[in-house]
Amino acid sequence: MIPALTPELILYATAIGLTTIGLAGVVLSVHLFRMVLSLVIAEAGVNLMLVLAGYRWDAVAPILTSLGEQPAMVDPVPQAMVLTAIVIGVGVQALAVSILIRIRQRYATLDRWEVAERMDADIAATAGTPRDVSQEAPLGERPLPPIPAKRVDPSGSES
Amino acid sequence: MGNLTGLLFAGGLGFMLLAIAGGLDFGAPPMLIGSAIQAQAPAETGATNIVTSVVLGYRAIDTLGELSILFAAAASAGLVLGRRHTSAGTQTEGGFILRTGGGILFPLMMTIGFYIIFHGHLTPGGGFQGGVILAAAFFLPLLARPGAKLHHSTLSLIEGFAGASFILVGLLALAEGKAFLQPLLIQDTLGQLFSAGTLPLLYLAVGLKVGAELASLLSRLAQTEASQ
Amino acid sequence: MNGALALTIALPLLGAFLLPVLMRVSVAFGVWIGPAILAYGCWILGDLWLTGSMQPFSVALGGFAPPLGINLYADTLALLFALAAQLLGLIFWPFKLDQDSARRQALMLLLVAASTGLALSGDLFNLYVFYELTAVATFGLVAASGTSAAYAATIRYLILSGIGSVLTLFGIALIYGQTGTLNLAHLAQLAPEQLSNELGLAAFLSLLIGIGVKAELFPVNTWVPEVYATASSRLSAFLAGLVSKLALLIILRLLLLVFHQPEAAQVILILGILGVVSGELAAWRAKEMRRMLAFSSIGQLGVLFIAMALPDGQGMLAVLALALHHLVIKSGLFMLADGWGGALQRLRGSAAASPLAAGLFVLFSLSLVGMPPLPGFWAKFTLITELAGQTEPLYLMGLTVFLLATVVEAAYLFRVAAIIYQSAPQERRPDEIPKAGGLSLATAGLFGAGLIATTLLIAPVGDRLQTIAAQAQDVDLYINTVFPATPGASQ
Amino acid sequence: MTLTLLDELLLFSGATLLVALFIGRGLAAGWMVTILYGGQLLTLLKMAALGYGGGIIASSLSFTVMGQNLSWRFDALSWFFALITLGSALLSSWFACGAWERSYAKQGGNIWLFHLAMALNVLSMLILLASGDLLSLFIGWELVSWAGFLLMALAGGVATQAAMRYITYAMAGGMAIFGGLALVYSSSGSLQLDAVLIAVESMSTTKLWLLVILFGGGFGVKMGLLPFHLWQAPAYAETPGPGSAFLGAISSRMGLFAILLVLVKLFGIVNIDSLKIPFTLIDARDLLAWIAVFTIIFPTFTAMKQNDARHLLAWHGIGQGGYMLLGVVVADAMGGAGGLLHVFNHATYQAALFMAVTAVIHRTGTADLNKLGGLVVRMPLSFMVLLIGIIGLAGLPPMNGFVSKWLVYRSLLNEGMPLLFLAAVIGTLGTILSVYKLIHNIFLGQLRVEHEQVKEAPWSMMAPMLILAAIIFITGLFPGIPLAWVASVQEVVGLPATDYTLGGVESVSGSLDMIWVIGVLFAGFGIGAVIFYSAGRSKRVHQLDNYAGGHFLSADVRYQYSDNFYAGLMHLVGGWYRGSFLWLEKSVISLIDFLSLVMQGLYRRANAEFYLLSTALFVMAWVVI
Incomplete structure (x- = not known):
């Protein structure tokens, strides 16, 4: 039974669809940057969802235009929340991108499995433990790209 | 196989969420606190833009938290990328139009940015929006002349003091025996630039802070090119 | 007086904003700002704790009465954890001085402020904001160790946490769309009518999974081993010790105040059991100290989730006792791991090199596996008596899993103890034997002393915990405190 | 507030621990600790009324934590076990003083830790024995477990591995008990003994089964009951000498104490008897009895295979635990008395045997049964002690082991359990065979070249060994002395009390008077000796004056049939x-x-x-x- 395409269904479907696309993107992507981008989409969807939670038929933006009788206004609280959520999202994304740049420099790849492999090897090497995973073609046939010869200063700051 | 499962799962989840969200009464929100705020906000905060009164009044601590998140992100990016600008010089110079346009646009964008910030309590807009425009204004010359360096020390000074002044305004209220972040100096004249007491000040702080954080984040990202 | 509560959040934020500037002006002055602010926060909270009549109170931020504005809710539980946040922030302060120390210290201040906010805030969206602030500050601090592995671990954590926030926001949107309010007390009033349905359950589960990322809830905790293995020990201690508990506390508050569905508790119970199983079993084969502690922490958090799933907040006391106990123990153990990083096999002979550290390790391990009369035993005792009293077979299964997991836990912890106490291999030079020493050993010693003191004072501590738990369990008290019967009486 | 006798005892024990902790590195620390154990034993003897008349001495120590009352008190059961604990602690510690201590320290051992661990063990055992409710029982239980771990892990290397294995088993057992505790609490709402006693009456069969399994399994781990016995032998055997004597004597008996307190006293043998196993003829009690019997047989035959004297003894320790449980489970007057008396007897001869073996190790440096032999000419007193000990262990007259085993056998026959009887006899057969291996391979045969300069054990070690040997003989001669205590214990735990006399038991179902038995035995020996010596046809020969296969053996080839002992039997048993x-x-x-x-x-x-x-x-x- 498919309900009729009411406006609310379309709006909800858009919001949830964006979220779902984002989530699916995060799950399906192999490239870390795409994962971050998918996250942005998902956040957009959920922000839309938040705005919709305060939406009201036939209402105007919550700004007083005159001191007299007011027309119906939509709920201002979700709008404030979305404002906050967007800015939070921007901060997180910027941080994510800056970390991605560093990973790209260090590991010469942004493939999530290759990065995971490198990270595992790194952790094991620091600890001095043998790696506890099967070495038989862990990633398929493709060999890992070579690590850039000119390693950046490990402390990540100017030298 | 994995991809198919992922897609199916995501689709399934979307369907479930849709089914659940269908339970909401769309278009007629309960507006329990929403309508109360609409009724009281003008008197309590002196702002005609009710979103502003929520952002800077009722939920000011959220805004503070959000500024802190931006600050944290910028500081973290600084920690991650360091002050090492690996290949800033290798990029090509922007063309003539970009350079000239950037020069002309910079003061304009600054003006618009500040205008939006100062009128945040009256009209749509506010610290965030204005701050983003300010950041864009600062970013423009950077695009035009990749070699140019933003004054990070100045930026961090603005970052620091803008954020601090937000809190200090809040503390001022506390010192006067009121609650933390309580709006002060509210006047009865709605719709005027100075009607909302300390709210424009807060928005100025927010705007500067957002602008500075974004500018420093963007410039960091721009100046740290992933070496191949 | 009560208004000063807001200072515990505002001052660290202020300090964080100004720290980079101040450090540039004068390093000698700047380094003391952070500790001073945290010490002052401790003093405020300690003062409230001691002088207050143990009655909860609510602070309206911005002077707007709660359902409209945001309030801080301070009962003894919240005060306790806020105090713990400030105190642990002070204890785990990143003292190391280098060119990044201003940023690191600023991030630490932000982390402490956010943790305090998580403990105190009484508003759902505000909790989300503080939760995100915690997350971002954590990312920065983890990445600050500067190793490639740390970056990779951070980005994985970041993406997972990002999805978590998406789900959290979705849950908030559902709740707001349904009720039109965000205040926890207000929600608690409305919940029986409006949220005890499918939609409420779905909202809660979204929040659970979203916030669960930080609380090391079973399937969304895969970031834990890598992050704890790559971050600095002090940060790992803070994260495993405090931040995970705070996330858990939020879930507990939500469960207690707003969502009373038995299904919610069941999901938590199942995930908790899986968490215990996966964490403790994975720790069994861990070859490295910090990874072992990370897995063990997952297991312990699973136990906390089991306790939380007890109906009607009966598990409150157990959750509280276990959480505080785990906080002390894991912090101490991570501090020991600071000097004892690396492969476990390399630790042979380190007991002779640093006997105090080895003794502390044994003490912590004993308490963790619940040897009486150490506090860990009492914490576990409160849990199992509650669990055994349940008639649902799932709870008894939780009990069984918990007991079996304890055996596994004892086995791997004491395998390490045995390695530590073995004599060093002949071919190793004495200076190659890892030593635990300096600041981290002193910190671990502090926690050890606290543990022993608690053992000696177990009866009064137990009584106090019971009072705190009873107070936190009282939904009516929460509502009445936030919305006092006499209008205008809100502070 | 006046201190009760129990307070004094616990304080004394705590003081011993502090002395060991703070001045344990000093020269005379061992002697000082030993004297303090003696003091504790005297304090315990001041409470002797408990052992004869029953009654309760409570400790003024009690807590209320998280709504739980914790209290401690002594009754006849606790007193009996405490007597054995302190006695073996005193003698083991005495044994450790002086010569052994010095050589142990010379080999790199940490004598301070040893004394500390001993004192900790004693204190925790006393706390366990004094437990007045189930929660304090569990606390004491865990304390004993971890204190035992410390003592076992002391020696490092193999010992640490054995101790690790032990602690894993012990934790599993402890958690089973913990779970049982929670179940009991959920149905009685309290962990006080009285409340539990009432709650047991109305418990469902399923729950009772679960509790019997949890508690029986949990306590059984410490007793080394099958199939949880694997940890025990290596853990005890690798403990430093006097420590293994102490642990072998008493440590695993704590499991029996707990079984007596919880399964016998609280749940009641009758209740356990009513738990039928579906589709079979046996019930939970039979199950316990059969577990006990298999615990006798298997470890005893495993003991036979051991080539290390300490391991051999430790494996026997597991087997003998089976007799005790068997006696208690049979639960008539004689069986109960036999089981409980065996606790005492086992402690005496097991300690004596471990000490004798340790003395041999002290002098020769090895406990390998294939590398010893003929030491009887060098260490005659140790030989005597070992001989007395193995006679006790094998359960032959005139030593005390005979009495307790006789009581158990007799009760099995009385109660009509011939299969169990047969199985127990098979166990005894194995015991006799393997203890023969022990004494033969160490003391009989020809002395090895490298042991020609070996001297008798020093007096600091000899004295406790001789005291133990004397106790073994005296309590064999007058079993009425310990039987008096045993009878009070039986009353306390709710078993029928036995009618004892000084020389044994006197009842309708069977009587034994050791004074007569030994009198007759010695009369027989006397007659034999008279005939032997009056005939005057014997001749003393040197140990090396021997021949084999018709060939005289030269003095440079020493003959000792020790390798692959009992090869044929072993082949058979597999x-x-x-x-x-x-x-x-x-x-x-x-x-x-x-x-x-x-x-x-x-x-x-x-x-x-x-x-x-x-x-x-x-x-x-x-x-x-």
């Missing part, structure tokens, strides 16, 4: 039984290992986002559907 338990243990560990690998893989190869997505999907689907 290693399958021990192997099967080892296999069981290994497979559990492999299973955990495998699961652990899976879990690590789960975290390592994690597609974390996918986990999150699928979890979200499942819970949402659950909500919607």
Whole structure:
């Protein structure tokens, strides 16, 4: 039974669809940057969802235009929340991108499995433990790209 | 196989969420606190833009938290990328139009940015929006002349003091025996630039802070090119 | 007086904003700002704790009465954890001085402020904001160790946490769309009518999974081993010790105040059991100290989730006792791991090199596996008596899993103890034997002393915990405190 | 507030611990600690009224934590076990003083830690024995477990591995008890003995079964009951000499104490008797009895295979525990008396045997049964002690082991359990065979060249050994002395009390008077000796004056038939039984290992986002559907 395409269904479907696309993107992507981008989409969807939670038929933006009788206004609280959520999202994304740049420099790849492999090897090497995973073609046939010869200063700051 | 499962799962989840969200009464929100705020906000905060009164009044601590998140992100990016600008010089110079346009646009964008910030309590807009425009204004010359360096020390000074002044305004209220972040100096004249007491000040702080954080984040990202 | 509560959040934020500037002006002055602010926060909270009549109170931020504005809710539980946040922030302060120390210290201040906010805030969206602030500050601090592995671990954590926030926001949107309010007390009033349905359950589960990322809830905790293995020990201690508990506390508050569905508790119970199983079993084969502690922490958090799933907040006391106990123990153990990083096999002979550290390790391990009369035993005792009293077979299964997991836990912890106490291999030079020493050993010693003191004072501590738990369990008290019967009486 | 006698005892014991802790590194520390054990024993003897008349001495120590009352008190049961504990602690500690201590320190051992661990063990055992409710019982139980771990792990190396194995078993047992405790609490709402006693009456059969399994299994781990016995022998054997004497004498008996207190006293043998195993003729009590019997047989035959004297003795320790449980489970007057008396007797001869073996190790440096022999000419007194000890262990007259085993056998026959009797006799057969291996391979045969300069053990070690030998003989001659205590214990735990006389028991179901038995025995020996010496046809020959296969042996070839002892029997018995338990243990560990690998893989190869997505999907689907 498919309900009729009411406006609310379309709006909800858009919001949830964006979220779902984002989530699916995060799950399906192999490239870390795409994962971050998918996250942005998902956040957009959920922000839309938040705005919709305060939406009201036939209402105007919550700004007083005159001191007299007011027309119906939509709920201002979700709008404030979305404002906050967007800015939070921007901060997180910027941080994510800056970390991605560093990973790209260090590991010469942004493939999530290759990065995971490198990270595992790194952790094991620091600890001095043998790696506890099967070495038989862990990633398929493709060999890992070579690590850039000119390693950046490990402390990540100017030298 | 994995991809198919992922897609199916995501689709399934979307369907479930849709089914659940269908339970909401769309278009007629309960507006329990929403309508109360609409009724009281003008008197309590002196702002005609009710979103502003929520952002800077009722939920000011959220805004503070959000500024802190931006600050944290910028500081973290600084920690991650360091002050090492690996290949800033290798990029090509922007063309003539970009350079000239950037020069002309910079003061304009600054003006618009500040205008939006100062009128945040009256009209749509506010610290965030204005701050983003300010950041864009600062970013423009950077695009035009990749070699140019933003004054990070100045930026961090603005970052620091803008954020601090937000809190200090809040503390001022506390010192006067009121609650933390309580709006002060509210006047009865709605719709005027100075009607909302300390709210424009807060928005100025927010705007500067957002602008500075974004500018420093963007410039960091721009100046740290992933070496191949 | 009560208004000063807001200072515990505002001052660290202020300090964080100004720290980079101040450090540039004068390093000698700047380094003391952070500790001073945290010490002052401790003093405020300690003062409230001691002088207050143990009655909860609510602070309206911005002077707007709660359902409209945001309030801080301070009962003894919240005060306790806020105090713990400030105190642990002070204890785990990143003292190391280098060119990044201003940023690191600023991030630490932000982390402490956010943790305090998580403990105190009484508003759902505000909790989300503080939760995100915690997350971002954590990312920065983890990445600050500067190793490639740390970056990779951070980005994985970041993406997972990002999805978590998406789900959290979705849950908030559902709740707001349904009720039109965000205040926890207000929600608690409305919940029986409006949220005890499918939609409420779905909202809660979204929040659970979203916030669960930080609380090391079973399937969304895969970031834990890598992050704890790559971050600095002090940060790992803070994260495993405090931040995970705070996330858990939020879930507990939500469960207690707003969502009373038995299904919610069941999901938590199942995930908790899986968490215990996966964490403790994975720790069994861990070859490295910090990874072992990370897995063990997952297991312990699973136990906390089991306790939380007890109906009607009966598990409150157990959750509280276990959480505080785990906080002390894991912090101490991570501090020991600071000097004892690396492969476990390399630790042979380190007991002779640093006997105090080895003794502390044994003490912590004993308490963790619940040897009486150490506090860990009492914490576990409160849990199992509650669990055994349940008639649902799932709870008894939780009990069984918990007991079996304890055996596994004892086995791997004491395998390490045995390695530590073995004599060093002949071919190793004495200076190659890892030593635990300096600041981290002193910190671990502090926690050890606290543990022993608690053992000696177990009866009064137990009584106090019971009072705190009873107070936190009282939904009516929460509502009445936030919305006092006499209008205008809100502070 | 006046101190009760129990307070004094616990304080005394605590003071001993502090002395060991703070001045344990000093020269005379060993002697000082020994004297303090003596003091504790005297304090205990001041409470002797408990052992004869019953009654209760409470400690003024009590707490209320988290709504739970914790109290401590002594009754006849506690007193009996405390007597054995302190006696063996005193003698073991005495044995450790002086010569042994010095050589141990010379070999790199930490004598301070040793004394500390001993004192800690004694204190924790006393706390356990004094427990006045189930919670304090559990606290004491765990304390004893961990204190034992400390003593076992002392020696490092192999000992640490054995101790690790022990603590894993002990934790598993402890957690079973913990779970049982929680179940009891859930039905009685309290852990006080009286409340539990009432709650047991109305408990469902299922719950009672569960509790019997949990408690029986948990306590059984410490007793080394099958199939949880694998840890015990290596752990005890690798403990430093006097420590193994102490542990072998008393440590695993704490399990029996707990079984007596919980299963016998609280749950009641009758209640356990009513737990039928479906589709079979036996009930839970029979099950316990058969477990006890198999615990006698298997470890005893495993003992026979051991080539290390300490391991051999330790394996016997497990087997003898079976007799005790068997006696208690039979639960008539004689069986109970036999089981309880065996606790006392076992402690005496086991300590004596471990000490004798330690004395041999002290002088020769080895306990390997294939590298010793003929020491009777060098260490005659140690030989005597060992001989007395193994006669006790084998359960032959005139030593005390005979009395307790006789009581158990007699009760099995009385109660009509011939199969169990037969099995127990098979166990005794194995005991006799293996203790012969022990004494033969160490003391008989020809002296090895490298041991020609060996001297008798020093007096600091000899004295406690001789005292123990004397006790073994005296309590064999006058079993009425310990039987008096045993009778009060039986009354306390609710078993029928036995009618004892100074020389044994006197009842309708059977009588034994050791004074007569030994009188007759010695009269027989006397007659034999008179005939032997009056005939005057014997001739003393040197140990090396010997021949084999018709050839005289030259003095440079020493002959000692010790390698592959009992080869034929061993071939017959095979290693399958021990192997099967080892296999069981290994497979559990492999299973955990495998699961652990899976879990690590789960975290390592994690597609974390996918986990999150699928979890979200499942819970949402659950909500919607």
